[in-house]
Each structure stands twice: as C-alpha cells, then as structure tokens.
Amino acid sequence: MPRRTSSGRIIHLHIDPESGVPIYQQVYTGIRQRILEGRLPAGGGLPSTRALARDLCVSRSTVIQAYEQLRLEGYAEGRIGAATRVASTLPDYSLRAPAGGFTARRPAAHPGRTSARARELVGLTARSLDVMDEAPRAFRAGVPAVDIFPVDTWGRLMARRWRLVQARSLSYGRPFGFLPLRQALTEYLGSARGVRCDAEQVLIVNGSQQGLDLAAQVLLDPGDQAWLEEPGYNGARGAFAAAGGTSVAVPVDEEGLVVKEGRRLAPQARAAFVTPSRQLPLGMALSLPRRLELLEWAKGSGGWIIEDDYDSEFRYVGRPLAALHGLDTSGCVIYAGTFSKVTFPSVRLGYLVVPSALVDVFAAVRSFADFAPPWLTQAVMTDFMTEGHFERHIRRMRALYKERQEALVSHGRRELAGLLEVQPSDAGMTLLGWLPPGSNDVAAAAAAKELKVDVLPLSSFATRPTRPGLLLGYAGVREREIRDGTSRLAQALDLLRNRRTA
Amino acid sequence: MPRRTSSGRIIHLHIDPESGVPIYQQVYTGIRQRILEGRLPAGGGLPSTRALARDLCVSRSTVIQAYEQLRLEGYAEGRIGAATRVASTLPDYSLRAPAGGFTARRPAAHPGRTSARARELVGLTARSLDVMDEAPRAFRAGVPAVDIFPVDTWGRLMARRWRLVQARSLSYGRPFGFLPLRQALTEYLGSARGVRCDAEQVLIVNGSQQGLDLAAQVLLDPGDQAWLEEPGYNGARGAFAAAGGTSVAVPVDEEGLVVKEGRRLAPQARAAFVTPSRQLPLGMALSLPRRLELLEWAKGSGGWIIEDDYDSEFRYVGRPLAALHGLDTSGCVIYAGTFSKVTFPSVRLGYLVVPSALVDVFAAVRSFADFAPPWLTQAVMTDFMTEGHFERHIRRMRALYKERQEALVSHGRRELAGLLEVQPSDAGMTLLGWLPPGSNDVAAAAAAKELKVDVLPLSSFATRPTRPGLLLGYAGVREREIRDGTSRLAQALDLLRNRRTA
Helix, strand or coil: EEEEECCCEEEEEECCCCCCHHHHHHHHHHHHHHHCCCCCCCCCCCCHHHHHHHHHHHHHHHHHHHHHHHHHCCCEEEEEECCEEECCCCCCCCCCCCCCCCCCCCCCCCCCCCCHHHHHHHHHHHHHHHHHHHCCCCCCCCCCCCHHHHHHHHHHHHHHHHHHCCCCHCCCCCCCHHHHHHHHHHHHHHHHCCCCCHHHHEEEEHHHHHHHHHHHHHHHCCEEEEEECCCCCHHHHHHHHHCCCCCEEEECCCCCCHHHHHHHCCCCCEEEEECCCCCCCCCCCCCCCHHHHHHHHHHHHHEEEECCCCCCCEECCCCCCCCCCHHHCCEEEEEEEECCCCCCHHHHEEEEEEHHHHHHHHHHHHHHHCCCCCCHHHHHHHHHHHCCCHHHHHHHHHHHHHEEEEEEHHHHHHHCCCCCEEEECCCCCCEEEECCCCCCCCHHHHHHHHHHCEEEEEEHHHHCCCCCCEECCCCCCCHHHHHHHHHHHHHHHHHHHHHCCC | EEEECCCCCCCCCCCCCCCCCCCCHHHHHHHHHHHHHCCCCCEEEEEHHHHHHHHHHHHHHHHHHHHHHHHHHCECCCEEEEEEEEECCCCCCCCCCCCCCCCCCCCCCCCCCHHHHHHHHHHHHHHHHHCCCCCCCCCCCCCCCCCCCCCCHHHHHHHHHHHCHHHHHHHCCCCCCHHHHHHHHHHHHHHHHCCCHHHHEEEECCHHHHHHHHHHHCCCCCCEEEEEEEEECCCHHHHHCCCCCEEEEEEEECCECCCCHHHHHCCCCCEECCCCCCCCCCCCCCCHHHHHHHHHHHHHHHHEEECCCCCCEECCCCCCCCHHHHCCCCCCEEEEEECCCCCCHHHHHHHHHHHHHHHHHHHHHHHHHHHCCCCCHHHHHHHHHCCCHHHHHHHHHHHHHHHHHHHHHHHHHHHCCCCCCECCCECCCEEEEEEECCHHHHHHCCCHHCCCCCEHHHHHCCCCCCCCCEEEECCCCCCHHHHHHHHHHHHHHHHHHHHHHC
C-alpha cells in the first residue's frame, strides 16, 4: 500500500499483523531500512503521525512510538507532533541493503582476515573434535561412565547449596576460584597423588583444557618452543599454538619421554608437556630416571614442566603412581587435573597447581580470560569431595572399568584376532590396539565409523609416521555395547582388509 | 629410632601414627626421601620387610605395601620377599631436598621466566580486580541487584532439568554451546536488540570477558593494532594484550568514538572495540553517523568491529537503542553480550554473535580454550528465557534501577554539593560524578575506600590524563545503603579536601 510523505513522496510499507513482531517495530524497521537504502534522503520529510496511523490502520501511539525510536537512534529529527524529518546529519554515503533485504541471511562479504594462530587451530580441530560428540558409544575415548554417576546425590547437594545461597555467592567471586574447593583439592591431591601444595596455589578452571591454555599463555612468548610427547596430546598442541608457540615433537620409548632427545632438539624450550602417570596415547608411565632427568633439565635451563595427570585415578594393579609434581624441589612444575573423568565432563571443572612464584601471574591471565567457573558447581563439588562421595565414586568406577577392560580384552581376543591386537593395560580408560604392519589407521577408523564404532587412529596423535594403531575407549561403554562394538569393529576391519586385497 | 638396612647401614624413619597419613605412605615417603637425597645410594640394600616391620611395630603387609609402591615407581628393585635394593638405574645426580625437607613450603627457586604478555596483564589487573571482590557494597560498579534475583524459580527449573538429566547431557557437548539456548538467544536478540542472526552464529561463552578474549585470539596476530575507546574498558585492553595485540587509544566525544581519529591514528587496525549503546565509562551512545562511519571503515579496511553490549537492557527513557550489529551488511561485527548483569554474575554465561564466515574458526579457537560452559547452567538459562522469567526479571530490575538512580542523584545533590557533581543518566547501572578541576581521582577513590565506599577513578580507564571523575555503581545497592554510602563518600571527599588545603 503506497504511503505519502509530508513532502508528497510515496513510501511503501509492508505491515504484517500476524508476524508476531510488534507493529511499532515493523513501522520503525521499514522506515529505517528506507533511510539506510537512501530511498528516504537526509533532511526529507516523513508523513505526520496522524496521517501514517490512518493509512496503516494502526493507532497513532504506535506510530509515535516508532518515530520516537527513530529519533532516539538518530534516524529522524524534529519534535514529535511537529514535522518529523529524516536526519540531516546522516553521512552522505548510504549502506546498501543486501540483495534479499535486511532480514535475509547475512552474506560473508567482509574482506577481513583472521589470525594465523586461529587458522592453525582450525586445522587441528579436525583431529580432535570428533570425540566430543554428544551421544557416547563404543569406543569413544575420554568419556567416563556417566551412567553410574550418582546424580541423585549431586542433585541433593545442589538443592541444599542453592537453598542457602547468599547474595555474595551470586556475585563474581575470585579468579582463582572457590576457596573451600581449593582446600579440599589440596587435601585430596596430597593424599592421593603425592602433590604437596597450599590452597593458594590451586587455581580452579573450567576443565584441564583451559588449564593448558592458561599455562601456555603464562609461559610462552610467540615463537617459543615447547616439548610435546610424540605421539602426544593434541589439546596441548592446540594450547601452545593458541599462545603463538611451537610444539617440538620429542619421541617417547618404553620409559616415556626421551628427555635426552628433547635436550638435543630444543634445549632452550620454555616448557615441556608430559603425561607421566600414563602417556597419552601409548599408556606407559614416565620412569623415575626420566622424571629426575626432566626435572634436572628444567632446573638447569629455566624451562617449565606441565604435568597433565588426566586419568591417574584409574589404576587396576597396585596403587596409583605418585605425580611428578611431588619430586619438584625448585617450583618448576605446573600440575593440571580434571573432574571430567572422575565425575562428568559437562560439570566443566578442572584445576591447576601452580608454583607459588606464579600465583599472581596466573591470577592475572585468568582474570582476563574468563574470570571463574560458576559458584554453584564449585560449591557442590566441594561438598561432593568433603562428604566422601567423590572417593566412593572413584572406587566404584575403578572396579567397573577393570571389568570393562577385561570384557574388551576378552571379546577382542576372540573377535579381532588377526585384525587388531588389543593390549591390556594396568591403568586408564583406553586400550591401544595394533593393526597389521602396513595398515592405514585413518582408513580403519573411517571404516569403523561407518559401522557406528568410534576409534581414534594413533597417527592422529602424531606428526610423523607411526606404527598403525587404534585407541579404544571402554570406560563409558556398557559391557553389552563392548561386545556388540567389538563385533562391528571386527566386521569393519575385515571388510577393509577384503577391500584392500580384492 | 635407628633402623639397619640389610647391608648394615642405619636409616632414621619418623613414623607418626596420629598424623592421619597412612602408615604405609609414611614408610614409602621416608625411604623415598632418603633415596632422593642420596643418603641411600643406588644399588644399596634395604631392610627386609620382616625386619623393618618388627622395628617399626607395624604389620609386615604395611611395609610390603610401601616397598611395592617404591618398586612400582622405580625407586626400588628386586622381588618383594627377596632382597629389595635401591634401584641401580637411578641417575648419578641426586635432587637435594630443600632445607626444610620435602614437606615444607616449596621455595620459589626456579629460574624460569614468564611471557611478556603475562607480565603485561599483571600490570593491568591492578586497575580491574578490585571490583570483583565478593561482598557487594556502595558503589561497586558492574554488580546487578542479585538480592532480587528469583532464586526460587531458578532452583525449581534447575531441579526439574536435573531430575530428567540423560547420559548425553553429562558428556562434553559442543564447543558452541547448548543449541536450545542459542535458539532462545537468537529470538531474544532479534526482538530486544535488533540483532539478526541464525542460532549457528551464537557462541555460548562463560561471560563476556571470555567472548572478548576469544575474539582477540581469532582476529589479532601478535603486534596487530586494535582501536580502544579512550577512556575505555580494561577488560578489552587485557584481551588484546593477551593475544599479543596493541590497543590504540581513540578518543570519544559526545557522539562516542571519534572514528576519524581512529582512521588517522591506526587506519590498518585489525579490530575496533566499541560500547555503542552506552560508552564505558562515560555513558553516551554512539551516534548514528558514527555507527555508519565505523562500519564504512571496517568495510573498506577489512577491520572487524567488536560490539560490547554489556548493559543495554537498562534504559529508563524510551526503548533500548538497537545494536550496531543490526546495521552490519557485510558481516564485520562480532557482538558480545552477557548474562552477568541481567541474571547474576556467578552464573558465568555470556554469548557472542559472530559473522557466518567466522563460525568455524571461533569453534576451533573455543575448543582449545576451554570447550563449553556447564550443560546444566545452559539448560536452566534456556528455560528461564523461554518461560518468560527472564523478561519479567529485566522489567523488575529496570524499574528498581531507575529508583536507585533517582535516590543516588537526589542524595548526591544534597550531600555531595561542591565535592562531586553526579550526572543523571538515561540508562545503565553506573553514574559518573565529576570532581572539582585539579583533583586526583585515584586519591579520591582511595579515601572513599577507607570509609568502605567503592568507586572507580575515571583515570583508571584511561591511558592519558582525564578530567577527574568517579564511577559509581548503584544497581546492586539498596536505597538505605545508597543514602549511607553517599554520606560516607561525602565525608571522605571532604576529609581529602581539608587535608589538601591544610
């Protein structure tokens, strides 16, 4: 329906009373769009509110509201009631609306580019994001048995905390996190992991990935080198890349990281990332001589050690090995732990234990990164730990994972013979399976995925060619699904072999 | 009590049955410490388990457990029951224990240094961390009225979600966040802020600070320049510094950012940070001509615009101004919002709306930064929004803040005359007060703090000398405390003036 402006010009406004968008907003949007497109030129008159209201069959107050908004935002000027005009101060260029009008999907027309590190991280996600998908199934790595998590207990603790919540707990909190949780962790890490620290050294983070990211930011300048186990954890590779650092691939052997090789390849590296309790992905522990050698290197070179103790609670033979952190006498170890594996991943809580000398600098970097995890989650985790639920749940998981690993090993021996040699392990939540020499583990993982089995190719952890293998997570998989998953995996690998020999 | 090793050497072990530390662990720790100190040399014998158990008056199984752990960790070798020896493979250096023994507080002896950006951020925190303290009081900025937050409603929604939780919700989720929340935000931002986007462009973060940090990482390479309003927000300054970028101080006038000055100072800046709805800290809106000018600069130069829409919901005259984002036709605006001000800060939720072309790169950077906020908080926020509680709460806060501002203005006029000229504002959660020319606003803030009043000196937002002023937060302060706080502030400023003239 054509509408006349007070200066006689005609404008077209499409009003849809059924759209759910308030009428005043449709009037405002319609006029604004015409102004921006240059169809209503700067300084030109607009219809009187009375005339436009009559033409649109809407109340005059609706039009007044639209004009008021246009005036407030600088599109129009003049008193309401008097002649309202398009603002005369508009710049003399106009932003052309995209072809489909303003409501259409915005085109990716901007010529700006993104940072080099961001582009590097896009390349790295390809190998990592897959395991994060929402529906757990055989043999997704990294996901604990969330089905046995005591949700009722957690819910009860949560309701209790929330019932008594005070205004100060709803405010920002401190960037190092909730003090009682830091105290509970100090006690737990002391007795369970041999980590000796004060609560003030404990920084609560949103998961160990954030811990690695903060550590990289604190320790690395752009261009700095950091040792990474080869094969090793892509999360650490990503954290170093995000900080502008470079990962130096240091080989591992049956004793873990070959420190001597690290010294040869990059003696002046600023940090070394290690998984001493159970190497990710190969599974061996870092031997004592290597631990001492690594500490000696750090002490001598001024390098830092980042210890990722991601699943050390799950050891089925003997007691968990003490953390490397307990051997540190000079304050060079940053220890990273997570609640993702021992409670549930979507709780988004982890922690760092940092040397006393670095407490202030970590607090500063943290406060500009995202501040702190939600108070409620931290408070509930505190109660979960101090009231004994935490250790009870770990014991329960440990017994269950032992059974699940045995199931995977026994089904694997029966069904995967000649296809995949599954290695039992004293610890952890994953097993490594070796493919026949010459196999392509990426192709094997892809074939498995077609039959709805998730496995990680060993080569996805490496920067150089590796013996072909697959990493199988069993912790979060029920026994029945372990059995079925093993069969499907055998089928997939068999199909692949036949395809190759055909 | 002296103990003989099987080779006749004597070792001293101090066992404290009352300490709460398991006995086996005390035996293990004692022997390990002696090995590490070199007092039990490599290859030397250890007492038989039977002899040591008898000497210590503990069960033999306790000693066996300790030896087993030593063996497992590589400190000892030989079969249990046969002669156990200190490992012969230990490196020929020993790590000397610190003076006070291993259990003492670890010294800050490590010679390593931290990154340049980390050191820069330590300098910046001094001006920012103060507002984050836990107990809200007059006139702390940035804290909403948490005392009127509907905690019962939130608790009810939370209990309902948790009662129905499924295993998949306990897992990792996706790095862009919970889809229903992203959909609810798309709708809210469209109607309330004029932001048009698809849910796939919405990234859920842990607060707007994390949003700024991610944006800086995605957009800036080390050394890149970014425009920052002068005076402006230190959170953005910190995010740019963390990414290795440099903030270029671009002046603001009564229309907000002076784009022309930005073009002159740093035409090739990669990003511009703006607070268009209400400039932080001065409070003016970015005028329409300036918005168009800024978009034109971005379009022409390939720069990006980061729009921080931190408290736009609180406008007391007219309707909230539409976001700059709604004028973007080329996809150059990254829009940041937060739930901290409209619900409560410790919920730790915020969001970014990113151009379609940047969705993948933001997802990648995010997945290496910390993954995602807790599922439960996201799910409860979704229900809070879709069931109408959110808008109801905003309306309630808006009415209350208007009253609180009026209280501050009226008490201020009465009590602060000649000391601080408090400016009323059409919007926001803070007011600016001007000190007499020549005053030192840092000294004024310090004086206020002595009387338990928090105010932010205007100069703490600036890199160059500014007209002296104080920023007063009133949103989270009850009227009685506004009155008392105003009196205490007057007292503090009066004392300071007398001290100066004395």
